[in-house]
Amino acid sequence: MSGRLVYGVRNKYPHMTGEDKAVWDRFVVKFPNRFDSVDYDFRVGEGDQLQLELDETFQRMVTMLSQLRIDAIGWNGEQPTIVEVKPRAIVSALGQIQGYKVLFMREFKKIKAPDTLMVCEMISPDVKHVFDEMKIPVEVV
Numbered sequence: 408m409s410g411r412l413v414y415g416v417r418n419k420y421p422h423m424t425g426e427d428k429a430v431w432d433r434f435v436v437k438f439p440n441r442f443d444s445v446d447y448d449f450r451v452g453e454g455d456q457l458q459l460e461l462d463e464t465f466q467r468m469v470t471m472l473s474q475l476r477i478d479a480i481g482w483n484g485e486q487p488t489i490v491e492v493k494p495r496a497i498v499s500a501l502g503q504i505q506g507y508k509v510l511f512m513r514e515f516k517k518i519k520a521p522d523t524l525m526v527c528e529m530i531s532p533d534v535k536h537v538f539d540e541m542k543i544p545v546e547v548v
Contacts, residue, residue: 480511
């Protein structure tokens with residue numbers, strides 16, 4: 408499995424705007440060969456299943472809107488890396504990354520376990536310590 412898009416700076420990234428886009432652009436420029444390809448706004452999880460009688464189209468919309476969304480999955484060959492992008496890395500981003508990894512592995516059992524990466528513009532020493540202890544790499548750009 409590889410990403411749908413070529414890894415590189417783009418005018419737009421699905422579901423990534425404003426400050427997140429600026430951080431990601433800097434990362435791509437700083438590490439132009441980091442990934443072969445990439446998926447953006449990658450949905451994981453089952454999403455909500457309402458207990459109402461809904462037509463199939465509406466239920467599909469509910470599911471898609473309630474699934475968790477990974478900012479980016481970078482690919483090097485068959486090796487995925489789950490990437491969370493934020494202007495300021497905070498401890499809750501750690502939970503996002505870990506949760507995304509669990510759901511990704513549940514859904515894609517035949518794919519290698521994903522690596523993880525936090526890409527940010529700022530991180531406090533305490534939050535950096537937590538990421539280091541949890542063995543989640545951080546790139547500050």
